[in-house]
Amino acid sequence: MTLRVLAAMSGGVDSAVAAARAAEAGHDVTGVHMALSSNPQSYRTGARGCCTLEDSRDARRAADVIGIPFYVWDLAERFHRDVVEDFVSEYAAGRTPNPCLRCNEKIKFEALLDRAVALGFDAVCTGHYARLADGVLRRGVDEGKDQSYVLAVCTPEQLSRALFPLGDTTKAGIRAEAARRGLTVADKPDSHDICFIADGDTRGFLAERLGAEPGPIVDASGEVLGEHEGAYGFTVGQRKGLRLGRPAADGRPRYVLDISPVTNTVTVGPREALDVREIVTERPVWLGAAPGGRFGCQVQLRAHGEVYDCVAGFRDGGDGLVISLARPARGIAPGQAAVLYAGDRVLGSATIAEAARVSA
Structure with a gap:
C-alpha cells in the first residue's frame, strides 16, 4: 500500500537513508527538516550539536539526491518550551531528565506528527534504529545503536503512524548504503550528548539559566x-x-x-x-494492554545501559509501578526512564520517581 509519508530529515546519514528507503518502497515521500533553534550556528562543533545551518543544507542536498520535495519547518518555540525548559526545570527540581525521550514524545511524535496528519500525511518516517511491526516495537538489530529505549514514550496511536526503516540494519551498513546512493552525508559524524548544548558543558548551561x-x-x-x-x-x-x-x-x-x-x-x-534493588515509577505508558498483577520482564534504566531481570507490579490502590531488580543497579536517579522489555519487545515505559538503595 502506498502511503503519503513525511520523512523527518535531521541532516544526518540515518534520516537520509530512512527517507531514501521509504521512497524506494514506493511511498509518496516529502522531506522536512525541523528547525529547532531560533539562532542556529553556521557550523556544528565537531560531532556535537544539531539543527545548524549546515544540517539543514545537508538535509536539502540529500532530498535532492533522493528526488523528493523538501521543506524546513520552524519548531524552535515548541522545542524550547517542551524540551529545553523542561530540561532546566527538571534539574532545578533535583531530577535527571533525558531530553531525547522528551524530544521524541513532544516534538517528533506529537508536534511533527500532529501537523503531518493535519496536512494529510499517513505516517512519519525517522532514522531511529528500532523495528516496528503490527504495533509491536522491538529493538534494532544493531545492539550498539538500538533506540527503542528513547521511543518507548510513544503511544500505540503514535506508533501506528510511524515508520522506522533502519531497524534491520547496522550502522556500518547504513553508511555503506548512503555511499552507494550518492548521499554526501555518508561519512558525516553523528551528533552526541545533548543537542542543544553544543559545547557539552551541561553545568555551565544550567548555571546561565538558574544562577x-x-x-x-x-x-x-x-x-x-x-x-x-x-x-x-x-x-x-x-x-x-x-x-x-x-x-x-x-x-x-x-x-x-x-x-x-x-x-x-x-x-x-x-x-x-549507590546500589538500588527497588524502583518506584510514575506515569507509565503501555504499548499494549496494561498488565495486571506482578509479572517478570527486563528493564533498561538508561539509553544504551545495562538490562536487568526484574519483577514489576502496581502498588495497591495506585498507578505507581514498582520494579524489583534481580541484582543491584547503580546511579539510578529520579527523572530517568525505566523501559520494560520482554526479550527484544518493548512493553512500556515509566518515569523513575524513587530508588530504594540497598544500604538504606
Whole structure:
C-alpha cells in the first residue's frame, strides 16, 4: 500500500537513508527538516550539536539526491518550551531528565506528527534504529545503536503512524548504503550528548539559566565536606567535579548519592551506597494492554545501559509501578526512564520517581 509519508530529515546519514528507503518502497515521500533553534550556528562543533545551518543544507542536498520535495519547518518555540525548559526545570527540581525521550514524545511524535496528519500525511518516517511491526516495537538489530529505549514514550496511536526503516540494519551498513546512493552525508559524524548544548558543558548551561545557589556537600552522617554553586549541577552517581576539600578517610572516591533541592544539599558517599534493588515509577505508558498483577520482564534504566531481570507490579490502590531488580543497579536517579522489555519487545515505559538503595 502506498502511503503519503513525511520523512523527518535531521541532516544526518540515518534520516537520509530512512527517507531514501521509504521512497524506494514506493511511498509518496516529502522531506522536512525541523528547525529547532531560533539562532542556529553556521557550523556544528565537531560531532556535537544539531539543527545548524549546515544540517539543514545537508538535509536539502540529500532530498535532492533522493528526488523528493523538501521543506524546513520552524519548531524552535515548541522545542524550547517542551524540551529545553523542561530540561532546566527538571534539574532545578533535583531530577535527571533525558531530553531525547522528551524530544521524541513532544516534538517528533506529537508536534511533527500532529501537523503531518493535519496536512494529510499517513505516517512519519525517522532514522531511529528500532523495528516496528503490527504495533509491536522491538529493538534494532544493531545492539550498539538500538533506540527503542528513547521511543518507548510513544503511544500505540503514535506508533501506528510511524515508520522506522533502519531497524534491520547496522550502522556500518547504513553508511555503506548512503555511499552507494550518492548521499554526501555518508561519512558525516553523528551528533552526541545533548543537542542543544553544543559545547557539552551541561553545568555551565544550567548555571546561565538558574544562577548561582551555593549550598553544602555533605556525607551520609550530615558532616559538611564542601560547598557547591548549585545543586542542579549534579546528578546521582556522579564522581567527577565534586571539588571536595579533603578525601574520604579510606581514600576511596566519593559519588553523588542524593540531591535535595528543598535544602539545596548534595549528599555524597562510597560507590556501593549507590546500589538500588527497588524502583518506584510514575506515569507509565503501555504499548499494549496494561498488565495486571506482578509479572517478570527486563528493564533498561538508561539509553544504551545495562538490562536487568526484574519483577514489576502496581502498588495497591495506585498507578505507581514498582520494579524489583534481580541484582543491584547503580546511579539510578529520579527523572530517568525505566523501559520494560520482554526479550527484544518493548512493553512500556515509566518515569523513575524513587530508588530504594540497598544500604538504606
